[in-house]
Amino acid sequence: MKYKQLIAKMTLEEKASLMSGKDFWQTQDIERLGINSMFLADGPHGIRRQAVAADKLGLNAGIPATCFPTAATVANSWNAELGEKVGEYLGEEAIAQKVNVLLGPGVNMKRNPLCGRNFEYFSEDPYLAGKMAAGYIRGIQSHGISACVKHFAANNQEQRRMSIDVVVDERTLREMYLTAFEIAVKEGKTKAIMSSYNRLNGVYTNESLHLMQDILRGEWGYQGTVITDWGGSNDRVAGLLAGNELEMPTTAGETDNDIIQAVKDGRIKEEVLDECVDRLLELIFTTEEAYRKPLVEFNVERHHRVSQKVAEESIVLLKNEDNILPLKFGKKVAVIGEFAKNARYQGAGSSIVNPTILDHTMDCFEESGIVNIGYEPGFERYGKKSRKKIAKACELAEKADVILLYLGLDEATEADGLDRKSMRIPDNQIDLLHALHQVNQNIVTILSCGSAVEMPWVDKVKGLLHGYLGGQAGARAILRVLSGDVNPSGKLAETYPLTYEDTPSFPNFPGNEVSVEYRESIFIGYRYYDTANVHVRFPFGYGLSYTTFAYSGLQVNKTGVTFTLTNSGAVAGMEVAQMYVGCNSDNIFRPKKELKGFDKIFINAGESKTVTIPFDEKTFRYFNVKTNQWEIEEAEYTIMIGSSSTDIRLTDTIFVEGTGAPLPYDKNELPSYYSGKITNVSVGEFESLLGRKVPVSTWDRKRPLGYNDTIEQCQYAKGVFGRLMFHAVVFAHWFLRKTGKRNTANLIMMSVYYLPFRGMARMTGGLINMPMVDGILQMVNGHFFKGLRHFLKERHAMRLGRRKKSAN
Known part of the structure; x- marks a missing residue:
């Protein structure tokens, strides 16, 4: 540990306090030890440091900052160097606003076009998204502050995002939903990662030992900090054991007490807590270095x-x-x-x-x-x-x-x-x-x-x-x-x-x-359309120019490809040359082609340039669920160079030696996946892919509502109070939309309708604690007066405790 001597000076209470926010946007400080607060701010395409105090939820106007194009826009440039330039300017503005951690970029896959947050994400392709994100991260962190890649992982929808369980097979998880994060960690060297709200195969992501320990810290060697999405902590002790250092925002000390108690009763070894504190201190101290020199205002124009x-x-x-x-x-x-x-x-x-x-x-x-x-x-x-x-x-x-x-x-x-x-x-x-x-x-x-x-x-x-x-x-x-x-x-x-x-x-x-x-498995976006021969309006990688480009002279060797690109039109322009790879074996189901490299080249009219696109460790790999690791299938591969996923200009083949891994699938059990036509996958076939039973996907209306149930589920509540809550929220949403207050209506859906009951404690900055939530749940589940008494009793006890603490 880097800060072992400093940590040795801390009390258990001080260590625990660092694991949760000081308010909505700052981390806790320990003045006597010279540990200062960090400031975290939204910033995927511009700094959003709100003008009001940091103890207010981030729904207020921000201090003026440059609003750059969103990630979905910049991804269309296919220019990772341009992404790095955006990151540099974002980092410069973050310094000007005294921000330590910029909460972005977002690299979740565009699994479905209706996801409300797709404008914040780069692509349907993990390779392109990862390369763009790595550029952003390098740019942001060149100023000494930290980027925070989000939302780790498989957060591909907004509806019920704080409680939904993503059911996905391991190969799809690795190849489609983790690859962009892997590139962000290994190539971008991000100092921080934000965990997502959702469950992943039954476990909340920030509590998942498989995701956080086996993959992130084990396979990828990540040494940085993991931060929860705001209000995204379910079981604080389970999160800490998984290596989730920082919970945001503050819970006014409630979860600090959970950690302290867990250490005292042996559920957490104090050495594990020390390691988490050490990683967080590294983020605090390294980002503080950016403020050793005098602050300079950025040039707005x-x-x-x-x-x-x-x-x-x-x-x-x-x-x-x-x-x-x-x-x-x-x-x-x-x-x-x-x-x-x-x-x-x-x-x-x-x-x-x-x-x-x-x-x-x-x-x-x-x-x-x-x-x-x-x-x-x-x-x-x-x-x-x-x-x-x-x-x-x-x-x-x-x-x-x-x-x-x-x-x-x-x-x-x-x-x-x-x-x-x-x-x-x-x-x-x-x-x-x-x-x-x-x-x-x-x-x-x-x-x-x-x-x-x-x-x-x-x-x-x-x-x-x-x-x-x-x-x-x-x-x-x-x-x-x-x-x-x-x-x-x-x-x-x-x-x-x-x-x-x-x-x-x-x-x-x-x-x-x-x-x-996720029954479609690896077949999202062009991987599906091109494999199943489904006609589309505009393919992946498509875009016109005021000039034309000719491709010629493809040469393929073990290290990559070279070819000649000529501007055959009348004006100078830039072309994005794309390299796709397809495996010619049918032993393992795969898409017809996958993006494995690209380059953007400026060429004057009539000029030709030689373009080289190298192979890397991701070019031929696939994830084998039998060996539980990345493997290469020995086969002949087609190398395709084109102007889009459907406009392939040059092709050649190369034989690649494999790693000799056993075949992971029985072809007879997965006919839809081997054909690529995956729109009607049966439960049985999906279970064969998963290697386990599919969990029940409907609410159990007989059981009482609990911490991870939402206001939406109050429509099934046993108590009249719960059902009234549900109908009041639905009416408020309808009324606000009718009167033209759409943004407020959206806010109600986001922050109330889909909010789990535990979120009342995790998102209110300490106004409500979990014992008070117990009272609310009693009211919802048919014991109104008993629950109300419990709620008032716990509120009084919380206020009394805080007064005593302040007096001391």
Whole structure:
């Protein structure tokens, strides 16, 4: 241990106190030993240090900071160096705001397009997500502070996220849901990891010895700190035994007492607690080093321009019929769509950044050179239909050469804590599109949303530009692409299916009442579509340019591939060359192809460059559930180089020697997985894959409600009080939505409806403790007056205890 002598000076109570927050955003300090508090802040795409005191939950306005494009946007750049640049600027702003730990990036897989937090995650592919995350981490930590990769692991939905049990086979867990974290740890060298809320195969992630000890600390050699998601601690002692050092936010000493008692009665050896304290001290002291030098204010304008450059490289051109883009000089455009005036530039929930500057589309036309003849909103932002708005938009459209139509999803639709209801753009926006098409077919649509949407209307537009959520400078970046000042180079980091029903997880999302079954196994995203030959709207890795690229001269050897890339068009541009690998053996089920490398290259018109993409330890590996380790199957592999997962330009094969591991599966027991057609996997076949019985996925309505049940389950409560609570929350949500207060309605669903009863103690900063929760549960379970007396008694005892402590 590095800080053995310092720890020896601590009392047991002091050690335990360090394991929980001081308030909502700071760690505990020990003044007499020179141990200071750390400050933690949300920051996947901008610093969110709220302006109010740190003892308030993080739902208040933040101190102004640069709002960079979200992770889902930057992933479309396929440029890990650009991710590192974003991280550097985030780190610089964190220093300016005295933040020790930046809570990001998020690397969870986009298992399903409806996950409400997809805008915060990079990709459906773990290799791409891991490489982008490692870049962010290196950039953030170059300033001496810490990144905090989240949410570890398999947190792929928002609904019931604090109680849902993810049922997934070991191979899928390793290959799909842990690989990005592995890259973040080994290549990014993150100093902190945030555990997720959910259960994983029956155990809360921060209590999972398999996840936290066997894999994270054992196999990956992680020496850093594990921090709970806010309110994500279930059994504090079990979490500590798993190596989860820091619980956030504060519980006002309640869980400190749990740790102290566990040490005294022998459930935790004090040496285990000392090791946890040692790792936390390392994070505190190393991040403090960043503040030894004088603080320097960051250059607001410079950071804004960097945000613009990042957005420019992340914009994806999806359609360009008749070369309608870039806009020809002198063309008169009509700007239509509410998102043109009030840009949708970031997600909602805990990641909301208060931008230092905010570019507006309507203010940027003059410098773009685009001739704008007028603006009409055309639709109500939150879905209300208006014939009058459509009529006025059509009247303007008739006068224009080209329509710039800004469509997208509103802030209340993509939010932390809630999943989307559908993949559709709101009907009132599509009604507008159809009406405009009747009067002017030269439509260029600009999309603003953080995740995949259905596009049955795409034949009605000639140009389609997807800006995703481009941050505070995204509006200007889009105009620079439309005008041709910037040649688009973004490629989709996720597949766009024709319909939601085509997605592989459609039958099993968001799961049943208690659990969600990952029956699709490793076949998520393009791994499924390409293997099962399912037609999609836009494939993974797809994106157009204003120039063209030719691939030639592929050479494959044991260390990697080289080939020639030529800009065969008339303008300079950047191309993302992608390397996919497919195994030609059918002994083990696999996707048809998997991304194993990529490179982004700038090439002038007419120029050629030699591109080298190396193989690494992940290129040919698979996880063998019999040997319980990574293996290589001896076989011939096809190496595919392309411009997207379906646009393969060059292929060759290579024979690879294997590790001689036994075959992990009986092919006859897993017919769906060997065919890749996994949308109707039976319970029996899924159990063969899991190697165990599938747990019951419905609530036991006969048993009393407990700590890990939610307000949602109060609809089955034995007591009238519990059922009244449920109906009151449902009514409040309905009423707030009806009156237009959608963000507040979302907050109720996130922080009340899906909150486990234990969350009342874990998320209130000590206002409620677990004995008081016992009283609430008694009231809910049909013993109202007994429970009320218990609640009041425990509240009085808690207040009395705190007064005595203060007096001492």
